Amino acid sequence: MKLLIVIICIGIIWWVEYDRNAYIDSLPKEKRDELIKRQSQMRCSHCLSTDFEVVGMKHNRLLWQCKHCKRIRK
Numbered sequence: 001m002k003l004l005i006v007i008i009c010i011g012i013i014w015w016v017e018y019d020r021n022a023y024i025d026s027l028p029k030e031k032r033d034e035l036i037k038r039q040s041q042m043r044c045s046h047c048l049s050t051d052f053e054v055v056g057m058k059h060n061r062l063l064w065q066c067k068h069c070k071r072i073r074k
Contacts, residue, residue: 020054035062046071 024032035054042052044066051067065072 020056023057024054044069044071 042064043050047066047069049066049068052064053067054062055065055072056063063072
């Protein structure tokens, strides 16, 4: 039973990642390039890192998460 729960959780995580990547890939080239440029210009206020990744959307805006300290930038 526990193995089934672990497999279901891994499946859900894989599906969320696939869905997020499908959204970013479906954007027009200009919009995708704009997101990449914006990502390279951002700095984390906590650790001053420039490495961010998209973790979701809220109110039609992308949520960015610092790869080092895992804080979400609003």
